[in-house]
Amino acid sequence: MHNPTPGLPAFDYIKPASLREASQFLMAHGDTARPFMGGTDTFVRMRDGFWREKHLVDVKHLDGMNTIAFDPEIGLTMGAAVNMNRVIASPEVNAHYPLLAQAAGTVASYQLRSRATIVGNICNGSPAGDTTGACIVLQGLLHIHSVDGTRTESLDNFFLGPGKTVLQPGDIVTAISFPLPPQPWTGCYIKLGRNALGDLAIVGVTALGYPDATAKSGYRFRLALASVAPVPLRPVAAETILAENSIDENIIAVAAQAAMDAVTPISDTRGSARYRKMMVRNLTRQAVTDVWQKIGD
């Protein structure tokens, strides 16, 4: 029986003055403390009784958390606390990484996007995150502050399972950066929800493609699938088919089939495994075709 409390459970709100103080507090309090930014996942899970931390540490005001900076030599750096609406409106993002803005635009509602963050979604380790696929195909790098200093983590091995990532107690992700993507590139995110807009992704397909002379086909694709495996998934076999074979309608269909074969979705209240698999195939075909039409001849 799902019967959450009317309000939030009691906890202490902590607003540290520095990243150092924040990491130290989190380290010291172990699993009784949790960092938060937009709170759109945090507060829902606390009310539902899934998360029971006694200390919530607000990190969104700390150094670097709110900047968006583009360097033409290096790429884009986005503070972890930049909310989705800011991403969607950012001139730097729209000019150089429009896929991020497009994916962020499919999330929930305007109100939730005023608070939700791309990094927050990643840190929650949900395989359903709409923007996670875009971050993966754009080779996003997480910048992490801990009591031991700073480090980076790529997204390739970041997700361990539903809700589980490589983050340790005391870790605070301060930013996500993206290298310059290979030019010219095109990407798209196709989301299948129940409503016309908003909702969670029953299946989400992110596709990014670019010309690459080192590939037999002359092109490379990076694909990421949401909500169809315990973690956001790169269907590598599908990517390989598109790299090794001259691209046409048939090869795209074969690649889409390979993507479908790579996934192990569950059946839940939102959709059955059977439907999800078919949609992986159909939407991968659609996404790759959309990208191909823009980068191909």
Place this chain on the structure above:
Amino acid sequence: MAYHNIIFTLNGEAEAVVVPSHMTLLQMLREEMVMTGTKNGCAAGECGACTVLLNGEPVNSCLVLAVECDGQELVTVEGLAHDSQLDPLQQALVEAGGVQCGFCTPGVLISARALLDRNPHPTEADVRAALVGNLCRCTGYVRIVDGVLAAAERA
């Protein structure tokens, strides 16, 4: 349980309140400040009945902590009308027939106000997208969308 002294502006006026850490902005508005125009429809960020402007941006106040509002600016539905004159958006919604039971109306007005502030000439699709997070069960949204578009035209 930790308490916080917070100061913020609400509908243009400075306010000072003491709140526990886990009180939401929605609870503070309705229970501490008796500003009951903003409604509680789900406490989970889905229905939008609790929408207010936080530094000019619409948020679900049920998913914002009261303590996070320290030093911030808040606007609720009570702050839309000026000296008993309805805001043109409110007037347009009335004339379009976009108000039935009225429970979703405060949240709708806040979301629509913010839309028109950032996009004075929205398309119908823009209006629908901006209101996706405001659930209505009575109107079927038809006259709500009509009212927002009419308000945009007049401005």
Place this chain on the structure above:
Amino acid sequence: METTEKTPDLIGQSVDRLDVHEKVTGAAVFTDDLQFGRKLLHARIKRSPHPHALIKSIDISRALALPGVKAIVTGEDFPEHIGLYLKDKHIFARERVRFVGEPVAGVAAITEELAEQAVELIDVEYQLLEPVFDPEFGASPEAPLIHPDLENYEVPNFIFPQAGTNIANHFKIRKGDTERTWERCAAIVERKFHIPHIQHVPIEPHVAIAKVEQTGKVTLWAASQSPFAQRNLIAKTLGISQSDMRVIAPLVGGGFGCKAGVTMEAMPVAIATKVPGYPVKLRLTREEEFYTNFVRQGLVIKIKVGCDADGKLLAMENTMYWDGGASTEYGVNITRAGGYSSTGPYDIPNVKTDSLCVYTNHPIGGAYRGFGMSELHTAVDQCMDELAETIGMDKVAFHKLNCVRGGDILVTGMTLHPVGLEECIDKVAKAIDWGQKPPASAPNKRRGKGIALAWKAPAMPPNAGSSAWIELNEDGTATLGIGGQEIGQGTFTAVAQIAAATLGVPYESIRIAGPLDTQYSPYEWQTVASRLTWSMGNAVRAAASDTRRQILETVADAWDEDVANLDIVNGVVISYKSEEEQPLKEMVIYGLPNEDFTEWTGGPIVGRGMFMPTYVTGLDAETGQGDRAVVHYTVGAQAFDIEIDIETGKIEILKGVAAFDVGKAINPELVKAQIEGGFVQGLSSAVFEEIQLKEGVMQNPSFVDYRIATSADTPREIESIIVEVPQDDGPWGARGVGEHPMIPAVAALANAIYDAVGVRMEGPPFSAEKIYLAMLDAGIVS
């Protein structure tokens, strides 16, 4: 009623609603907005986690010991049953629990948080019982009994519980001879459908506050469609006299039936009896709203219907197993209504219907917009669509051939009054360009159109009354007292128009005496059944006539004139003979003085009116036949023009059209607003909504996974058409339409889906997944 007189200008005028200013400024007071001061206690409820179990023990000692807890009650404290039709429910469970979420104990504490903590400290020991989750099984002899005492429950004489079973009501129609008619049928369709439970999803969750004085007098503030019914039922159950209980009902943030009858309102009253002088407030969380209160019953329905070679309907057999849930105190009447309207709006001479309301260990089925008609039409209209195709006839032509008309003998033997169903069909067909099949917009899309009809009668006891009073004020305004509630449908506005038009004052002169308060408001059965414009409208019209008569008699007396020469126009009494004028100001309180102010004629004017239809007759228990089953039917039609994406199964609604015969639209824009709103609620139930139940537990009790239509899901275009074939006893011919726009939506959409991709669905919601997998299994896609 004066039907030969000219219709006043106000009747048929789309005036602005009179309650909107407060709603757009946030000033409108809903029940959770009421302030009660620091004595207010907060309640939370201990609920059963099991669908069916005996209660072995309840230990409240740890909870009582928590500082701040003021009272805890259980079913032990309140032995009486409660119920609108069949009295089968307790305020708190006694001896056994019958659904997940059933209230077992109630706590009042100084804060909501403390009350919730106390609830966690209550220990309940259960012994699990075998549950029933399917109404067909529940109706069979093998099923365990959920209400072994069924035969002892108090029940009105038009409901027929079957002792020793889970069947709370069995309504039958036996008309003509279906058995012998099948062989005459050139085409027969036989289908079975499963209609899932859905919930009303009012944006305002339930909330109620109760205070019991030391004297025993009770005040209940509640988000309520039915203050008088709540007073009556709760008073009876607690052994209080009705006049010692007062119900105050502020504006309601959406009802759709879930705030009718008594749902959670009895609980704060019960708890408050233990803390005299303290108001006790209970509000449901959204999650509780989804499954612990009223839901719309699920339905398993089997239909067999046949027609002759010309397409004329000959026979229908209809078996309905209503999944009534743990209590059917309200649901038994839905079963009855489903039964007596079981043909849908079609003329069928031979009918056999069995409509069974079956107990299950599921959430409680209650009144939901349509009162059984949406569920029924989902099945009936799909069968008609299939039958038309089987016989090779155009669907619109088939509908026109078979739809009910004035003078037809209906399924219960009642003769139908004049209705404009054919006109509705014609107008809808024209508006949707029926017969035109434009090409789909892309290679992966398929285009289709579907149409469905609907009818519904107000489902009420045979003596459901309305009343109204009017009192005039020194400034010439009139205060209108009514017991019918503004739940968004616009009733306050419509009756203000009726009162103003009858009295002869401007619309702006009418003040509604709100919020509803049983201490001052006159009796109204309930705000349900789409009955207020018609029934309460009649009472208001009568009250306004009475008021007008008193005023004119006073003036006639003072002026020594004949009443027949007097009129009230725009708030002024005028004489057509002498051309004298008298504004309705002080005279309505102080009377009219003579020349030297030594005598007065008249005095305070208070008018009253009443309407209670008493011509409904009973129906035979075996055949369901009777002279007059219902007061009247409202009829209509609806159509969809859609595209389906065959890669995903997603539907896009290009256009929706609906036409309803409302007799007379008192306020046409308000009528259209109802049509639009009902259309979208119907569409939402067709595409998204389902209470997913697994072993009696709702799997999706939140907006995250119980999806409803958002602003992005409505059709690009909705056209609402008003047809007016007057109702003989409605105000200026008006009939209700509040529920009807939702009724045909599911079937119309199902028929459009079939037209687009050639698959017939077994039951809603028609999710993209269901449509896609149906196409996959049918070989339409691979």
